[in-house]
Amino acid sequence: MSERVLVGAGVGNGVAIANAFIYKADRYVPWDSDAAGSSRGLLAIRAALAEVANEIDLARENTDSESADILDALKLVLEDRSLMESIKMRLADGANSQRAVSGAFKAAAGALAQLGEYFAERSTDIMELGERVLDKLVGKEDSSWPTDAFVLVTDNLGPLEMVKLQKSSIVGLVTSLGSPTSHTSILARGMNLPTVVSANGTEFIKVGDVLIVDSSSGQVLVGPDESEFEQYSKALSTNSPETHGSVSELELPVKLYANLGSSSEGAAAIAFGAEGVGLFRTELLFLGEKVVPSLETQVLEYSRLLDQFPNQVVIVRVLDLDTDKPLPFLKLSQTGKYANRGFQALLANPEALITQLTALSLAQQKYPDAQLWVMAPMVSTADQAKEFVSMAKKLGLQTVGVMIEVPEVCEPQVLAEIVGVVDFLSIGTNDLTQYTLNQDRLHSPLAVSAVREPKVIELIQRVTKVCVQAGKPIGICGEAASDIESAKLFIEYGVTSLSASPALIPGLVKELSSL
Numbered sequence: 001m002s003e004r005v006l007v008g009a010g011v012g013n014g015v016a017i018a019n020a021f022i023y024k025a026d027r028y029v030p031w032d033s034d035a036a037g038s039s040r041g042l043l044a045i046r047a048a049l050a051e052v053a054n055e056i057d058l059a060r061e062n063t064d065s066e067s068a069d070i071l072d073a074l075k076l077v078l079e080d081r082s083l084m085e086s087i088k089m090r091l092a093d094g095a096n097s098q099r100a101v102s103g104a105f106k107a108a109a110g111a112l113a114q115l116g117e118y119f120a121e122r123s124t125d126i127m128e129l130g131e132r133v134l135d136k137l138v139g140k141e142d143s144s145w146p147t148d149a150f151v152l153v154t155d156n157l158g159p160l161e162m163v164k165l166q167k168s169s170i171v172g173l174v175t176s177l178g179s180p181t182s183h184t185s186i187l188a189r190g191m192n193l194p195t196v197v198s199a200n201g202t203e204f205i206k207v208g209d210v211l212i213v214d215s216s217s218g219q220v221l222v223g224p225d226e227s228e229f230e231q232y233s234k235a236l237s238t239n240s241p242e243t244h245g246s247v248s249e250l251e252l253p254v255k256l257y258a259n260l261g262s263s264s265e266g267a268a269a270i271a272f273g274a275e276g277v278g279l280f281r282t283e284l285l286f287l288g289e290k291v292v293p294s295l296e297t298q299v300l301e302y303s304r305l306l307d308q309f310p311n312q313v314v315i316v317r318v319l320d321l322d323t324d325k326p327l328p329f330l331k332l333s334q335t336g337k338y339a340n341r342g343f344q345a346l347l348a349n350p351e352a353l354i355t356q357l358t359a360l361s362l363a364q365q366k367y368p369d370a371q372l373w374v375m376a377p378m379v380s381t382a383d384q385a386k387e388f389v390s391m392a393k394k395l396g397l398q399t400v401g402v403m404i405e406v407p408e409v410c411e412p413q414v415l416a417e418i419v420g421v422v423d424f425l426s427i428g429t430n431d432l433t434q435y436t437l438n439q440d441r442l443h444s445p446l447a448v449s450a451v452r453e454p455k456v457i458e459l460i461q462r463v464t465k466v467c468v469q470a471g472k473p474i475g476i477c478g479e480a481a482s483d484i485e486s487a488k489l490f491i492e493y494g495v496t497s498l499s500a501s502p503a504l505i506p507g508l509v510k511e512l513s514s515l
Contacts, residue, residue: 003223007261008199010218011185013268015236015503016172016194020209021150041097048136053078059163067190070183105130128158151211162187172213176202180264196220200287216268216502218261227448235503252512253491257499263304269502276313278499279477291329292352298359306367313371318356320377321345342378361396373399380406382417389421399423405431410459419470429478451480464493484511
């Protein structure tokens with residue numbers, strides 16, 4: 001398995017493989033060298049504004065209509081008379097040209113930010129536009145990019161910086177901030193650039209690290225192993241999502257579902273032919289927040305997801321707290337082997353769990369055609385499974401299950417109790433493999449093929465057999481689901497579904513259609 005997997009929101013449906021290039025934008029700090037209020041300073045400002053406007057004109061000639069609209073909007077800001085009046089006012093008050101430009105753009109961005117939500121996000125574009133004008137004003141040269149293919153890793157990137165990248169050898173983009181609806185994301189789609197925004201953990205990426213950017217599932221694989229590299233290399237060379245329809249008409253031995261990290265990735269799942277969603281990771285809603293996302297925010301995200309999959313199964317995993325994904329607003333559950341992990345962590349924060357389950361129930365009421373299934377992560381006892389099922393059903397959720405990720409719940413008696421109360425099970429092979437083989441999953445990553453180690457495969461076979469006997473659906477949603485040799489074993493045991501990155505589904509279809 002990869003050294004580390006980062007989760008964010010995918011933009012588009014492509015895959016990129018290349019070395020990381022870390023980029024930190026140098027924000028210009030105004031200084032006091034030029035004469036305050038001089039006509040020479042005003043002329044230089046006008047020239048800088050005109051130069052940036054000309055850059056925008058040249059850039060829009062090679063973009064799609066949506067990207068061109070974004071650039072046109074930026075140019076209108078440059079041409080706004082109120083902006084120039086703001087600059088003149090600051091010059092008259094004694095500011096030098098750099099401070100006058102900086103203050104005027106900050107004021108314009110601040111006014112937009114006060115309008116909230118959509119406009120607040122657009123205010124960052126205004127700030128970046130001001131930085132570009134300042135660069136021209138002081139004669140700062142453009143950034144230089146690697147000549148070989150690279151994945152750009154940065155905190156955030158504005159529309160103009162995206163434009164500058166069009167002639168570089170960039171093949172993928174990873175940002176720690178931003179959203180799938182930002183102007184940067186829209187431009188990335190227009191460039192067909194595989195992108196993951198709001199990725200958690202980018203600080204762990206080093207210059208030169210091999211990255212796989214999977215925008216179809218919102219994941220960034222850092223230091224992929226040989227198997228992952230091979231799988232995604234095949235996807236990169238053969239996948240054209242526009243040519244893939246739903247695989248539901250094919251006579252495959254299992255359902256093929258998609259692993260997703262945000263509702264924005266639903267289009268990629270559909271494009272690659274997924275028959276539904278086998279794992280929707282809800283963490284992205286919570287990561288980076290200072291308080292639990294509101295009920296309204298969660299209902300909106302889950303509704304956007306369900307709306308895309310009428311008459312199809314959508315399996316949502318409630319928040320999976322992890323030791324490397326700290327959330328300041330949640331209490332820690334520091335007891336036992338699985339401290340601060342999975343469902344145990346949620347039990348220490350019942351209000352957050354109830355809010356999430358309530359939001360899912362309300363979204364289901366809005367989109368009853370979608371088959372919403374909800375599951376708890378990493379239960380470690382039968383009592384935990386019973387408690388989750390009881391809570392979820394009291395709140396109106398109809399199909400409730402749990403994830404099998406630790407060896408303790410695979411013990412025959414415990415497993416029998418769990419299967420007796422749930423509607424379905426899903427096996428998370430990543431954690432199950434690590435815990436069964438007693439490996440530190442953060443510092444000693446295992447190969448995907450480790451799932452076929454006797455100790456692990458025996459547990460998977462046992463769980464599957466009990467589910468088959470009980471007539472309960474049983475799926476695989478870990479990385480091993482897309483490993484063809486492992487997938488064949490799972491199918492032989494009787495699993496009913498495999499869930500993988502959308503980009504890897506066509507490869508699975510090709511391999512499994514011959515079974």
